[in-house]
Amino acid sequence: MAQESLIDRWVRKLSSDDGLQEKASKILVKELNEDLRDELILAMELEAEAEHLLYEHLTKETKKIARAKREQAEIIEKLITELGGEVDKKKIGSYVAKPDGQFKEIIKLESGLSERLVEQLNIAEDGSLHDAAKTLISLKNEHNKHLEAIESVIMKVNASL
Numbered sequence: 001m002a003q004e005s006l007i008d009r010w011v012r013k014l015s016s017d018d019g020l021q022e023k024a025s026k027i028l029v030k031e032l033n034e035d036l037r038d039e040l041i042l043a044m045e046l047e048a049e050a051e052h053l054l055y056e057h058l059t060k061e062t063k064k065i066a067r068a069k070r071e072q073a074e075i076i077e078k079l080i081t082e083l084g085g086e087v088d089k090k091k092i093g094s095y096v097a098k099p100d101g102q103f104k105e106i107i108k109l110e111s112g113l114s115e116r117l118v119e120q121l122n123i124a125e126d127g128s129l130h131d132a133a134k135t136l137i138s139l140k141n142e143h144n145k146h147l148e149a150i151e152s153v154i155m156k157v158n159a160s161l
Contacts, residue, residue: 020127020128021127021128021129023127024123024124024126024127024128024129025083025084025085025129025132026085027123027127028079028083028085028120028123028124028127028129028132029080029083029084029086030085031119031120031123032076032079032085032120033080033085033087033088034116035076035113035116035117035139036073036076036077036080036087036089036092037088037092038109038112038113039070039072039073039076039113040069040070040073040089040092041092041095041097041105041109042066042069042106042109042110042113043066043067043070043073044066044095044096044097045097045099045103045105045106045109046062046063046065046066046069046150047062047063047066047097048097048098048099049062049097049099049101049103049106050062050063050066051099052101053157054160055160058153058156058157058160061149061152061156062153064149065146065150065153068146069146072139072142072143072146075135075138075139076139079135079136082131082132083129083132101157102154103150103153103154103157106150107150107154110143110147110150113143114140117136117139117140117143118140120136121133121136121137121140124136
């Protein structure tokens with residue numbers, strides 16, 4: 001039985017990594033479309049809540065977070081296409097935000113998105129999708145800032161009651 005040469009082993013390894021990258025890309029595209037949906041829903045929910053806030057400064061702050069969510073959605077769209085996927089905006093469909101004055105839906109979506117971003121970062125790293133991983137790290141960092149900003153608005157709203 002002949003031993004495999006170093007070059008043959010590297011060729012085999014690299015070709016198997018391509019399959020891993022392709023599989024990771026497909027998984028990420030599916031997951032990122034869910035993230036896109038949630039970012040757009042978060043933006044709509046924040047905009048709806050902003051319209052019902054009593055103080056102008058809180059309205060402006062909430063609308064600023066909503067704009068940042070839409071910017072995040074654009075980054076996700078770009079990442080989906082960079083990974084060779086198609087952006088699926090049909091999932092958002094005719095969603096109508098219903099403000100509850102307590103930001104319940106917003107916190108629920110933010111928490112779920114936070115957990116998924118960590119999982120997706122692991123998928124990207126395991127699949128050797130280094131550029132996607134960098135983008136996901138950036139998205140996660142921005143997400144943390146948004147979560148803090150939303151919590152700050154909630155505290156200010158509660159303090160004003």
